[in-house]
Every structure is written in C-alpha cells, then in structure tokens.
Amino acid sequence: MSTEVPKRLTIYDLAKLAGSSPSTVSAVLNGTWQNRRISEKLAARILAVAADADYSVNMQARALRRERSGIIGMILPLYDNRYFSSIAQIFEAEARKRGLFAIVSCTNRDPQQEQAAAQMMIAHRVEKLICTGATDPDSIARMCHAQGVETINLDLPGRLAPSVISDNRNGAKALTTAILDRLEDRGNPQDPILFVGGRIEDHNTRERIAGFREALTARGLESPEENIMPCGYSGARAAPVLDAYLLKHKTLPSAIFVNSTITLEGIARWFNEQGHNMSEIVFGCFDWDPLAAVFNPHFLMVRQNVPVMIDRLFDLIDSPHAPSTALIEIQPEILGVQ
Amino acid sequence: MSTEVPKRLTIYDLAKLAGSSPSTVSAVLNGTWQNRRISEKLAARILAVAADADYSVNMQARALRRERSGIIGMILPLYDNRYFSSIAQIFEAEARKRGLFAIVSCTNRDPQQEQAAAQMMIAHRVEKLICTGATDPDSIARMCHAQGVETINLDLPGRLAPSVISDNRNGAKALTTAILDRLEDRGNPQDPILFVGGRIEDHNTRERIAGFREALTARGLESPEENIMPCGYSGARAAPVLDAYLLKHKTLPSAIFVNSTITLEGIARWFNEQGHNMSEIVFGCFDWDPLAAVFNPHFLMVRQNVPVMIDRLFDLIDSPHAPSTALIEIQPEILGVQ
C-alpha cells in the first residue's frame, strides 16, 4: 500500500507521454479541442494515453482557473422523512443530469447551522444555493447575494429570492374537504376537527390553517381558535395538546388534521399509550409516508409533488435571473379519497 | 442585481486594504501565523479587515495548493429509508465536527452508477471514500486505491478495504428467537416461519439467513429451503412469494421474518389487497422505521446501531492505515420484546 500521497497524474505527465503540450492535452480532455484546431489524430492519441493511464482531472484546479466550480449546493432541515429525503435524492439526480455536482447539508431547522452551512457552501464556491425549508431564508439570501451567489427557496418561501413551494392553502383546503366528506359518511358532518402540528411562524403552516378554515367556512362551519394547535414539529408536542382536548371535552375530536408525519408519529404514540383506537377517528395528514399509508389505508394523506417541484426549481436555475419575487406553487396530491 | 460575476475578494485585496502582504494575510486567516512570527497587532488588523469585508476563502485554491481537499465522500444506495437516511445525516454531522466537508451521492444499488459516482468523487479529490451498501465495493476499492484514495465499506463488507457492518447473523438469530418466543406464547411453537426479502448475493442477507437457521436449530426446528425467499429489495417482489405460499399450503405462515422495511411495505400492501389481517401473524423485521413501529406495536423490529457504526467508521478514518481485512460488526437492537 502507498505509504504517502502517490503523486497523481497531471496533464503535464500526459503531455510528456503523448509527446504533446499541456494546453493541447487540456483542450482534448475537456472537449474544447475542436475550437482549437487540434488534429483528430493527436486528439485520439491523447485520449488513449489518458484512458490508459487512468487519468482523472483535478476539479479544484479546473474550478480555480475557470472560476466556476460546477457545484450546486442545497441546505435541508433533515434527511429522515420521506418528503425531504426524496427532495435530496431527486435534486441530486437532476443536478447530475446537468453535469453539476450536488452537495447537500442538513441544518436541523437551526438558523445558526443554516448560516454556517451557507458559509461553507460559499467557500466551496457553489454556483447556486437552494435553501430548502429554511427557517430564515432571507438572511441566507442576503449573505449569499453579498458574495454574488444566487439562492432559490424551496418548500418555504422567502422575499429575497424566487421560491418553489407546494400550494399549501389549496392542498389543506382539499384535505380538509376530504375529511369533512368522511365525517359526513360517518353521519356526523358537524363534528369538530382538530388541527395539530407545525409552527405558526412558518408560512406553510399559516397557509394550511387558512386553507383549513376556508374548507370549513365553505360548509358553513366554525373554526374555533382553540381547535387550531400549531404546537411545533416534534412528535412529543402532540401529547399535551391531546391531553388538554380530552380534559376539556371529555371526548376525542372526530377528526384530526395532522400537519406532518412527525406529528403523526407523536399522535399515534399517544393513542397507543392511552389505549385509544385510531380507526375511530378520521385522520388527514399534510405529508405522506408509504409505510404510514399502507398500515392505515383509511388515512387521508397529502403527497407533495416533489418531482415537479424539482423540475420548476431547475427551470429557475437555468433561467438567468428570475425575479426574486417569483413564487411558484405546486399542487399536491390527496391520497386516500376513493 | 449583479449582471456578471462581481469579482470576489482575495487575499491580495485584503493585503492592500490592510497594508500588508498576501502571504501574511493567508497565514493570519488560516491560523498558522503564530509559526510565522506575525505580530499580534498586525494579525488583529488583518482579521478585522477580513471580517469587515466579508472575506471568504476560496476552497478550490486552498485545496489545490495544500493538495488536500478537506472533503470526504460517501456513496449510498438511496436516501429514502430510515436506515440510510440516518447514516447520511450522522455521517455528515460527524464529518463537520472534524472540519471535513461531507459529500454524499446516491447510486441506486447500480454498479455502474457506483463507479461513476466514485470517479466524480476522485476528481473532486475526496480524502477518503465511504462505500455504503455498495453492490460491488471491491471494484470501487480497486479504482480508488489506484488513485491513492482509501475506501471504507459500511453496511456491506468488502475484501479490499476495512468494513463496518451490523452483526447480521446474531441480530437475525436474536430476532428469530424473539419470533419463536412469540409463537410459543401463542401456543404454536412448531409453526413454520417464512423468510422474505433481500438478495442472496448480499453478504448481509446470507448472514441473516444463517442466523435465522441457527435460531431454529437451537430449538430443534427445521428450516426448509422453500421457506427462505430472498426475493430482492423491491416491495413488489413479496406478493408472488406470498401467493405461492398460500397456494401451496392453503394457509398463511404463522410468522414472517421480513428482511427490510421496503419488503415490509410490499407485504403490508399484499395483506391489504387480499383482505388478510396482519395481526394474526407474528412479524419480525430486520430494519426499523418509527412510523411502522408506532402503528404496529406488536411488530418485532431490529434497529441497527447507526451512531455506533459511524463512530467506528471515523475511528477507521482517523487511524492511518487500517488493515483491509478489518471487519467490525456492531450489535443491533431488537425492539418490541417486552
């Protein structure tokens, strides 16, 4: 085994091997040799030598000279739910298709970590930075713009860069309507629906609450403040909300609008611990998880359309200078309605 | 908005601003100035100027000159299950703690994509490459070693680089034993257990089958070949297996050892479609998912110990030259036993 760095091959070595010059080797290897009037024959020879010697370009050197890194960055709250992990996966695949190298950093919904990650991305000279579900997208946008790096917001919108998000309001309205239909099927169309989870500071949660209310209003129903509990994204936050509801009303709500799968997990845990049966209640969840869906075929779930979101995202990336006010809303899908 | 690249600040600019030289600025900014006998006072001035001007080092230039990128790479089959996504997340956090920048690529269990991703990683001059669940870790290891890049295998072992994996055999044995205990509680300790999912070409699947058999043998039970169905990782593969079993035996097995959550999803779907009730059967799954667990408290699940695996992984990364034969097995946890 190599004891120390075994000096990798450079274009200078290849030039010697092929009896040519570094600049010619460079042009041949990066495909610009046609413009430089290199002969077919020499190009072939150089390519053969390079392949034979297992040459691999040094991207650092290339990026330094070209003043373009070929890297595109994304910051993300976390990987471990289906929505965000599929965002990461599809983003990466799409980036690769365009010859870009994607680097993704998790920032745990923490503004400090978001800033630090963005700094790192800037230091690595990413060509664009995608801020997914960022708690403070505008601060990041300011930082990046000061360094000449454009940003795009995904999932949560900002005011200083274009944004691609789900149509939260209409998605929530459709989900709530589906819940109301279920209640009607069960013969209690007037029963209260509890809204649980999310952060009221989030644009998305506010929009979902608005959609929730619109659906109720459309049926001539009330939406009392006390039934709307954006208690955060952690699963554990759901228990106190349910405890309080039960204490006050002596009975469970007939339906629950759950604002994320992580909240759903907390609610399910509470039902298990309390010995309640989830199938007595109509559940609608603004988020999708295949295992949750298959174990609860009666659940209503909203699946955000990640492939289309990423498509629109790359439209923005490709278009030179999208207006920072652009807000693109993608319709999600309601699963569980017959 | 900037029409074109707005020339970022370099150490040459800072040198002018601070009335000093580029080499001094460099030393001050990268912390090596003590060795270069720069005065406290000048260092402070330069730091102030840099902070004031929002300077950000160019990592490409640094990496080129230092001949170290500060980047560590990982290839991964996919993000979208809890096991792999937590690997990615914890790996990234640990890398960051060490001042390394983690880049992760999904390769969809496709040897071609694995090779291509490894090539990219090499071009970006990663300092090490972690091959997680690679279908062909040895080919990647050969490629990387030829370029002087060390690799480490995670989740699936290889013969050309050290490996950190779960103790699949003992984990499977413990899971099977737990299943047998459940069957005994239910009064049918001799009933057949079906093993479904995974690839027989995978080391892990083979070891799990071995552990499965050991547990049966320990109770004096048979493990007929026909009950062991490593039908792949896709969920859809489970249905034909279950169909065939049902056709032959006219009844469902009393217990199923499920080899992954994706297979579990396929099985659950089949049960729904066929109108069978999953609670009639004892389920053990070699994999863990919090939503699956909370919706099925009676499931036995194996949670692989990702934090410890990543810990050991970084032990290997930090140790100069681990023997390529090193195989570190981490004990997983059985969830669902009282």
Add this chain to the structure above:
DNA sequence: ACATAATGCACAACCGATTGCGCAATGCTG
C-alpha cells in the same frame, strides 16, 4: 513563384491560496 489564408499546435499568463526562504530591523551580550 509569391502572396495570402488556413491549419495545427505550443507558450505563457493566469486563477487564489500556501509556504520555504531570506532580508531588514531590533534586542541582547560582552
């Protein structure tokens, strides 16, 4: 045969940080 154009390729200056080395200024010793 001579001027002109096209072809084929190499030279050398970069990109921005790092680092071995050396020089000037100051401090200290005798």
Add this chain to the structure above:
DNA sequence: CAGCATTGCGCAATCGGTTGTGCATTATGT
C-alpha cells in the same frame, strides 16, 4: 560598539488546469 540572535514580515515559486495569442507549416489562389 561590534557581533550574534531574535523578531517581523514580504518575495516568489508552486499546486494543476485553462485560454488568449502567436508562430510555424501547409494549402490555396493568381
């Protein structure tokens, strides 16, 4: 006050590609 050590810092080469420019050589036109 000469002689030597120490302090403080800048010079210039370097990492490995990229690219504007220019110089031979060959082909074409008259």
